Amino acid sequence: MNSKNIVKLLAIVALIGILSYVAAYGLQLGKYEVIPVKNLIKLGLDLRGGAEVVLEAQDNPNDPVTDEKIERAIATIRERIDSLGVTEPTITRQGAKRIRIGLPEIQDTQRALEVIGKTAQLKFVDEAGNTVLTGNDIKEAKAVYASQSQTGIQEPVVSLELTSEGAKKFALATSNNVGKIIAIYLDESVISAPQVNEAITDGKCQISGRMTMEEAADLAMLIRAGALPVELKTLQVTSIGPELGANSFEKSLAAGGIGILLVLVFMILYYRLPGLVADITLVLYICIVLFALAALQATLTLPGIAGIVLSIGMAVDANVIIFERLKEELKMGKSLRAAIDSGFRRAFLTIFDSNITTLIAAVVLFYFGTGPIKGFAVTLSIGILASMFTAIVVTKQLMKLVSGISALSNKKLYGA
Structure with missing residues (x-):
């Protein structure tokens, strides 16, 4: 024994x-x-550095902030951050209108803020001021290199594939605006103003302009993730x-x-x-x-x-x-x-x-x-x-x- x-x-x-x-x-x-x-074992933001951001939803008398909108905003922000390649982000709600975001190991804080905070309201507007397409008509968006029609030089563009309904709308709009400009707006700012040379019926188009591949990727990601349901204001940015x-x-x-x-x-x-x-x-x-x-x-x-x-x-x-x-x-x-x-x-x-x-x-x-x-x-x-x-x-x-x-x-x- x-x-x-x-x-x-x-x-x-x-x-x-x-x-x-x-x-x-x-x-x-x-x-x-x-x-x-x-x-x-993964290390948190306080142990490996990064940035912490506090955003607050802004009330609109005609469109007040609701719990459902805050939850949708959190889901959209999470998709945008995932596209940035940030590992293990923490996104939590604070109170009724605030969202706290932890971004471990993030290097470009300014770029992250721009991507997170953009409302991303995309629309195509003809010369008469009519909105012919919106972000809801976009099925897929990705950044690619394409040859410039005049010089043949490869440049970054955002390639768009429209939904079936969006393709019908765009075919009609381009048929009625041959030789005219259909401007592309993001958050009320013109990001591209191409001239329609012929009717586009295959449901595919491109957003071009003077942009880097990184900027094209960010724009494509914003379009894919969809628009934020509310305007968000940055209250605090803490870098670690x-x-x-x-x-x-x-x-x-x-x-x-x-x-x-x-x-x-x-x-x-x-x-x-x-x-x-x-x-x-x-x-x-x-x-x-x-x-x-x-x-x-x-x-x-x-x-x-x-x-x-x-x-x-x-x-x-x-x-x-x-x-x-x-x-x-x-x-x-x-x-x-x-x-x-x-x-x-x-x-x-x-x-x-x-x-x-x-x-x-x-x-x-x-x-x-x-x-x-x-x-x-x-x-x-x-x-x-x-x-x-x-x-x-x-x-x-x-x-x-x-x-x-x-x-x-x-x-x-x-x-x-």
Whole structure:
């Protein structure tokens, strides 16, 4: 029995050690590769830099702002940002009329603002002032290179494909305006004023002019995404440099590492052998949290790191409660095995109640919070569940294995 306990204990410790190594450095097994956890967890705006923008919908007496319009505006903005190639943007509603947008790693803030904020009302107007087409008649828009009719030089244009109804409208309009100009307006500004040389009946046309490929791509994206249902005014633009985010991340990791090291040392000095067991389970707890964040594809922010550090404290707190109960049972003269069973049983309700109440608070924060608050709630919730598992299940099993080894069965090693 003594040798079986040693083998089981060493196997569990080795498994935890392997998990720790894989989490930190990854693993290569032939064709299969396990990527380090740090490469799988996404970093938020405050850790990798970028820009944060606050927009406010402007009321119009004839067309007031409604919840439905704000939600449509958020959906349109999200599509526009996706077209910019920004990874993991955060778009949240604030109050009745405001929208907060986080743009991680964005370099050209001005361009992003122009793309996000344009109302993008597209229309084709003939010389008589009649609107012959609108953005609703556009089926597809993309930026391409096309040969200029006069010089043959390739230049960026926006190629448009019309809907079936739009094609009929455009065929009629171009037939009636041969030799005349049909101007193309975007937000009441003329972006192109081509002359109609012949009727266009295939439902395809181009927007040309002096534009770069990037400008053509932006215009095509605006047309595809559609018009914003309300006018948005920029209230605030906050830029976070990548160096500031990186410094914050490194300092947070350093602070967390120092805190964890101090906790590990304290547990061994104060609780002796049970403290060492708690340290082993704490390492497993950190691995579980990191793997869970990677599996959920969670975005880690500074408040999220605070949630992890806080939950580490709660994980240690659960072990402290258990070990204090254990010491009380030993002082009452119980055997080591009986004291361990009784100590865990007496500590269970206290640990369960405290963790459940904190978990409820985390759920409320996640439901009602936005952005970084949700990140804090997610990491705190994962940490609470992981700490309950490691404290109640893993610590208990390790303590039973340790107490079953004759060389480690002296009550003095358990603080008695």
